[in-house]
Amino acid sequence: MLTLRKTPIRFAAVATLAVASTFGMAAQATDITGAGSSFVYPVMSKWSAAYAEQTGNRLNYQSVGSGAGIAQIKEGTIDFGASDAPMKAEDLKKFGLGQFPIVVGGIVPVVNIAGVQAGQIKLDGTTLADIFLGKINNWNDPKIAALNAGLKLPAGKITVVHRSDGSGTSFNFTNFLSKVSPTWASQVKFGTAVEWPTGVGGKGNEGVSQYVKQIKGSIGYVEYAYAVKNKLSWTDLKNAAGNVVAPDADSFAAAAATADWASTQDFNLIMTNAPGAKAWPITATTWMIMYKTPKNAGNSKTAFDFFKYALENGQKAASDLDYVPLPPALVKQIEAYWAAEFKH
Amino acid sequence: MSIVSSTDILEQRTRRDARHERLFRWLLKGCALIVLAALLGAAGATLWGGREAFTTFGWHFLVSSEWDPGNDVYGALVPVYGTLVTSFIALLIAVPVSFGIALYLSEVAPAWLRTPVASAIELLAGIPSIIYGMWGLFIFAPFFAEHFKPWLTNNLGNKPDDGQLSWVAEHVPFIGKLFGSDYPFGASILVAGIVLAIMVIPFISSVMREVFQTVPTPLKESAYALGSSTWEVAWNIVLPYTRSAVIGGIFLGLGRALGETMAVTFVLGNSMRLSSSLLDPGTSIASAIANQFSEAVGLQKSALMALAFLLFVVTFIVLLIARLMLRRLASKEGR
Numbered sequence: 115m116l117t118l119r120k121t122p123i124r125f126a127a128v129a130t131l132a133v134a135s136t137f138g139m140a141a142q143a144t145d146i147t148g149a150g151s152s153f154v155y156p157v158m159s160k161w162s163a164a165y166a167e168q169t170g171n172r173l174n175y176q177s178v179g180s181g182a183g184i185a186q187i188k189e190g191t192i193d194f195g196a197s198d199a200p201m202k203a204e205d206l207k208k209f210g211l212g213q214f215p216i217v218v219g220g221i222v223p224v225v226n227i228a229g230v231q232a233g234q235i236k237l238d239g240t241t242l243a244d245i246f247l248g249k250i251n252n253w254n255d256p257k258i259a260a261l262n263a264g265l266k267l268p269a270g271k272i273t274v275v276h277r278s279d280g281s282g283t284s285f286n287f288t289n290f291l292s293k294v295s296p297t298w299a300s301q302v303k304f305g306t307a308v309e310w311p312t313g314v315g316g317k318g319n320e321g322v323s324q325y326v327k328q329i330k331g332s333i334g335y336v337e338y339a340y341a342v343k344n345k346l347s348w349t350d351l352k353n354a355a356g357n358v359v360a361p362d363a364d365s366f367a368a369a370a371a372t373a374d375w376a377s378t379q380d381f382n383l384i385m386t387n388a389p390g391a392k393a394w395p396i397t398a399t400t401w402m403i404m405y406k407t408p409k410n411a412g413n414s415k416t417a418f419d420f421f422k423y424a425l426e427n428g429q430k431a432a433s434d435l436d437y438v439p440l441p442p443a444l445v446k447q448i449e450a451y452w453a454a455e456f457k458h
Numbered sequence: 459m460s461i462v463s464s465t466d467i468l469e470q471r472t473r474r475d476a477r478h479e480r481l482f483r484w485l486l487k488g489c490a491l492i493v494l495a496a497l498l499g500a501a502g503a504t505l506w507g508g509r510e511a512f513t514t515f516g517w518h519f520l521v522s523s524e525w526d527p528g529n530d531v532y533g534a535l536v537p538v539y540g541t542l543v544t545s546f547i548a549l550l551i552a553v554p555v556s557f558g559i560a561l562y563l564s565e566v567a568p569a570w571l572r573t574p575v576a577s578a579i580e581l582l583a584g585i586p587s588i589i590y591g592m593w594g595l596f597i598f599a600p601f602f603a604e605h606f607k608p609w610l611t612n613n614l615g616n617k618p619d620d621g622q623l624s625w626v627a628e629h630v631p632f633i634g635k636l637f638g639s640d641y642p643f644g645a646s647i648l649v650a651g652i653v654l655a656i657m658v659i660p661f662i663s664s665v666m667r668e669v670f671q672t673v674p675t676p677l678k679e680s681a682y683a684l685g686s687s688t689w690e691v692a693w694n695i696v697l698p699y700t701r702s703a704v705i706g707g708i709f710l711g712l713g714r715a716l717g718e719t720m721a722v723t724f725v726l727g728n729s730m731r732l733s734s735s736l737l738d739p740g741t742s743i744a745s746a747i748a749n750q751f752s753e754a755v756g757l758q759k760s761a762l763m764a765l766a767f768l769l770f771v772v773t774f775i776v777l778l779i780a781r782l783m784l785r786r787l788a789s790k791e792g793r
Contacts, residue, residue, distance in 0.1 A: 280753025
């Protein structure tokens with residue numbers, strides 16, 4: 115009886131303490147809010163945890179999708195938006211927004227063919243596009259064989275697996291296919307969602323990974339980290355320079371470094387099919403979108419402080435999650451852009 | 459004096475009662491109107507959101523099977539078809555099974571078993587749909603693809619692995635088309651229908667069980683006394699007595715099946731192409747919206763809103779059919 119009566123009191127004391135400490139922290143720290151791309155969500159949460167530990171400022175990042183992120187920053191309900199596709203110069207100007215990339219990641223085609231391990235099969239852009247167009251529908255197609263001398267590929271129907279939800283991954287993947295295949299560019303075009311000529315749709319990277327694992331003879335595309343985590347067999351790709359490259363941190367970094375950032379306005383450049391000799395052809399970034407003259411200057415200042423921390427000290431966290439930090443030259447260019455374009 | 463004052467008090471009380479009565483009536487009316495307002499508001503908002511798509515494509519929106527965000531051309535036929543067919547399959551399976559469950563629990567099962575099984579069914583109804591979706595994607599769809607699908611395509615479909623049409627596929631119209639598929643995986647319209655059936659069985663069966671228990675015992679006992687079997691009692695006494703409530707329960711399940719989103723998104727295959735085969739992937743209204751809404755802009759967003767409005771229309775039509783069915787049954791009863 116005695117303990118029964120005591121327990122609520124003790125509980126109440128603990129609760130009060132917890133509430134007090136939360137308020138205590140909130141009083142001295144700034145909470146900033148961002149929303150958008152799910153592509154950067156893992157690294158954002160890792161960065162924000164580390165950043166909160168260091169400064170006490172907390173970041174609340176909602177992974178709601180790029181479209182919703184852009185809509186919310188236009189409404190001015192958040193401190194920054196994050197999008198996998200860059201906003202057009204006129205839209206930026208109209209809303210008084212600026213944008214800059216934050217981190218780089220790779221998208222890899224993954225296959226499920228009996229006896230084929232990761233990195234054993236090579237494809238080039240046009241073949242990949244023809245597969246996703248449904249023009250090449252068997253693994254023993256001479257075009258695939260021509261790229262893979264020495265690898266015995268079994269006859270088997272190809273099943274295409276694509277994303278069913280609108281996503282930045284699809285945006286960059288279809289953007290690459292549009293750049294390498296005129297048929298794709300005229301028929302399907304590129305975007306976060308397109309009318310896929312063939313195949314089945316999985317929801318999210320998880321959904322695509324799951325389908326590719328289940329379906330023999332399938333080919334899909336996922337973020338590199340998912341392919342590594344799920345032990346999927348990725349393919350090597352022939353890049354714009356004509357070299358066959360494997361997807362890894364080096365080839366993603368090569369793509370980021372050789373992309374022609376210097377001559378862009380507002381970093382409006384989609385990195386796919388980058389020209390570098392070692393560049394991975396389907397490399398992507400996510401843009402942070404912010405007001406040039408923010409309503410809440412304090413929050414905006416904290417957001418920039420957070421991005422500075424992410425760009426300068428967040429490399430290890432990014433690499434741990436299979437992202438690639440931005441090349442130093444690009445970081446310099448971004449910081450110059452901040453100084454020139456934003457009031458903070 | 460005292461008489462006057464007492465009638466005064468009486469009058470006062472009547473007036474007060476009348477006032478309370480009025481207030482109570484308004485309160486009740488308000489509660490009912492909230493539902494109506496919510497319904498009209500939601501339907502109106504989706505119609506307003508979809509006006510761009512409706513004005514751009516007109517009637518074509520309803521009959522076009524194209525959904526092409528690249529070229530900004532949208533049609534609702536594929537998702538509407540997927541929604542209707544998956545729900546139909548779900549009911550085809552769920553109604554007989556639920557009837558069996560309810561009958562067993564109310565007529566046949568020993569008393570000690572009834573309560574635990576009934577609570578188990580109610581627990582099943584409380585499982586979030588994402589769990590059904592994950593189970594469907596990770597366990598059921600691969601199992602189906604390995605064990606059931608080959609048999610279906612080879613014995614009923616028009617695209618068997620060995621190229622030889624079975625007797626059924628050759629002689630029964632449409633069967634070949636329904637079960638012909640050369641996609642080698644499980645997620646499909648049929649699997650979505652089966653998963654939906656499992657999801658709506660708890661709803662339908664718990665309603666049926668409740669209403670079966672309301673059948674007066676003397677009615678059943680007299681039938682038994684006349685030598686009826688359990689089946690005859692169920693079919694001739696219990697079912698007619700509870701018919702309208704049973705149909706209500708079925709439509710409750712149907713409503714859930716039509717609007718189910720997460721589970722269907724996982725197991726439907728999410729392909730925006732029209733296929734006559736139940737073993738091919740498809741899409742439904744709810745899953746198309748869930749998939750594309752977060753990244754949709756402009757006309758695509760409007761088309762998704764228009765789809766949402768169509769879901770209202772489809773549900774409304776289905777409920778209307780249910781009402782008409784009930785009315786026809788009622789008028790037959792009178793004769």
